[in-house]
Amino acid sequence: MKLMEAVPNVSEGRRPDVIAEIARRVRAVPGASLLHIDSNADANRTVFTVAGKPQAVRRAAFALLQAAAEYIDMRTQRGAHPRLGATDVCPFVPVAGMTLTEAAEEAERLAQEAAQKLGLPVYLYEANAHTPERKNLAFIRRGEYESLPQKLAELPPDLGPRAFSPDVAKTGATVIGARNFLIAFNVSLNTREVAAAKEIAAVLREKNGGLPAVKAIGWLMPGYDCAQVSFNLTDYQKTGLAAVREAAKQQAEKRGLAVTGSELIGLAPEEALLNAGRFYAPGLTDKTALLKTAERELGLNKIRPFDFRKRILEYLLFIKRL
Known part of the structure; x- marks a missing residue:
């Protein structure tokens, strides 16, 4: 079908x-x-x-x-x-x-x-x-x-x-x-200075020589009381969620800042979250444990409530019986 x-x-x-x-x-x-x-x-x-x-x-x-x-x-x-x-x-x-x-x-x-x-x-x-x-x-x-x-x-x-x-x-x-799958992924910083978020976005976006298959902008999110770097991952197999989060963390630390959490916008393929789990726990094989590891290490539950079962495209397609 x-x-x-x-x-x-x-x-x-x-x-x-x-x-x-x-x-x-x-x-x-x-x-x-x-x-x-x-x-x-x-x-x-x-x-x-x-x-x-x-x-x-x-x-x-x-x-x-x-x-x-x-x-x-x-x-x-x-x-x-x-x-x-x-x-x-x-x-x-x-x-x-x-x-x-x-x-x-x-x-x-x-x-x-x-x-x-x-x-x-x-x-x-x-x-x-x-x-x-x-x-x-x-x-x-x-x-x-x-x-x-x-x-x-x-x-x-x-x-x-x-x-x-x-x-x-x-x-x-x-x-x-x-288009093919795109993952929208935002990383929060411990500052309201949007200039820092824009600097990090400029360094990490592909067209400036940054991460492959990554687009990025910086903005202020008053509702979260912080600046964010907003990423679009246009090919998560080339550059995954963990790689983006770690690169943002590294760039933040260079500026005396820290990454405080992240959020997934919309849905993501299961494999993208499993890949993040494998990055942080290479020896882990249990699917649920890998998904929970990705949730924890990416900080997906630090900005707003996150339930990976409600954010995985394949799972929602299955329960809807499409």
Whole structure:
């Protein structure tokens, strides 16, 4: 059976009623299962994880795009996380029985629907990108929502309107495409100095000669009373959670700082956590013990409650019987 995952990131993390309504719309789509919701008020962002048969996941993603466009007004939206629109980005990920090319075909269909039925400017990225530079989300999102009037003219969307109309001013633009698994992983520092977090991010991101397959930014999280380095691991087999945590710790110590904990945003493949457990306990073989070791050594339970059973994609797919 073909299984696909969608991980839409919505530019709303402060209004529980809006988040609940978006979730309700997604759950109303037959054949798609909402596995996880991860919200952060400081980032003003919510990450939804939806899985199921490809066509059902595409329909659920459209329902989410429609709800976000209705309830989020980008003219007043502010938050720590970079964003371009009400639904900032919607990646499709092949999970089982399908290829990245097939996931890209579903992403193309969603992009067409979003442009034609919702009037959204749509940029295609990753496997759907029409030019090499557009594979990179950061390239498309540079300047964020505030740059959109100029961006629509200088970097036209692949689909949808190219004029900054009142409707587009409200919804912003969205980025859609297929990619492989990505792990979002934030590391907290014992300081509120965001400059230190940005320095560490700059050193460790791949494009500056840092860790392979790693993107990073630094920001302030007032709700946690600290600065964080926010990482995207685009290939956890090249650079895993433990390697990122240890590199961040080393860079923090060079600046007289310490890593106080970490958090996983959304879900992760089981193997990513098992690899972290093996890093910290090389002789351990029991799966549960390895997962608990990863949780403890990464500090995943020091910022907010963490239960690995609720954060492993394969486990949630199994209990949902997709």
